[in-house]
Amino acid sequence: MSETSVRRRPGGRSARVRRALFDATIEVLHQHGASGLTVREVATRAGVNEASVYRRFGTRENLMIEALLSHSEQLLPIPDTGSLHGDLVAFATEISAYVTSPLGSALLRVLAAAGDDPAVDRVREQFARGRFTLAGDIVTRAIARGELPDTTDARLVLEMLIAPLHLRALLTREPIDDEAPRRLADAIVRGFGARPDTTGAQHG
Structure with a gap:
């Protein structure tokens, strides 16, 4: 199996982690608003290490933007x-x-x-x-x-x-x-x- 096939495998761990983070981000936005959202709370709800969230998205704002775009593309x-x-x-x-x-x-x-x-x-x-x-x-x-x-x-x-x-x-x-x-x-x-x-x- 090629490296590309592994990377694009649907339902892989990376995709599951992103989905969990996006779902948690939407939940926190719903409950606390954008100003009240913290990466720590999102990470805790998603069961992900906080440092790994920053490695994936860089900033709290990037996480919110990607979560909102993913959510809107689905619905x-x-x-x-x-x-x-x-x-x-x-x-x-x-x-x-x-x-x-x-x-x-x-x-x-x-x-x-x-x-x-x-x-x-x-x-x-x-x-x-x-x-x-x-x-x-x-x-x-x-x-x-x-x-x-x-x-x-x-x-x-x-x-x-x-x-x-x-x-x-x-x-x-x-x-x-x-x-x-x-x-x-x-x-x-x-x-x-x-x-x-x-x-x-x-x-x-």
């Missing part, structure tokens, strides 16, 4: 339905379900909380940048299919989709109805001059 995968409208509806539906769940709502408040900790600010900024980069594939694919102009601002498209959902979850606390994802997708498709989605009834 909020970037959809690929074959159309811009379908992708937007699917992604908004995922986000709606997540931000209204107990854990998702709590983590959203953690990330949105104002504070004086520059390290936490960096976590929030880098996490958001990472998610926008991944979700930008929705727009990149739409441009390649000719659904959007090649000058389309991917971040603006995603902000227009996500912001109303976060507004309701964080500020107004209004329920997000089942039709909200489709209404948002319809508005974005029209607003950016996208080619009409003739298969919209199949997505959602």
Whole structure:
């Protein structure tokens, strides 16, 4: 068996340790917030030596960023339905379900909380940048299919989709109805001059 095969073996010890650390990090963030998270507590919950956490991630902030990105990739995968409208509806539906769940709502408040900790600010900024980069594939694919102009601002498209959902979850606390994802997708498709989605009834 090659060294590469060993390194990439699914379910190996390294993967299990990372999963345990990420799960523990999310638990601590949920309970104590970003400012209250310590590497020692995460390591203890995960059953891992504290020094090994620093060897793997370098800093507390890196650990939080990687844990949040891994968590979001699991629960909020970037959809690929074959159309811009379908992708937007699917992604908004995922986000709606997540931000209204107990854990998702709590983590959203953690990330949105104002504070004086520059390290936490960096976590929030880098996490958001990472998610926008991944979700930008929705727009990149739409441009390649000719659904959007090649000058389309991917971040603006995603902000227009996500912001109303976060507004309701964080500020107004209004329920997000089942039709909200489709209404948002319809508005974005029209607003950016996208080619009409003739298969919209199949997505959602």
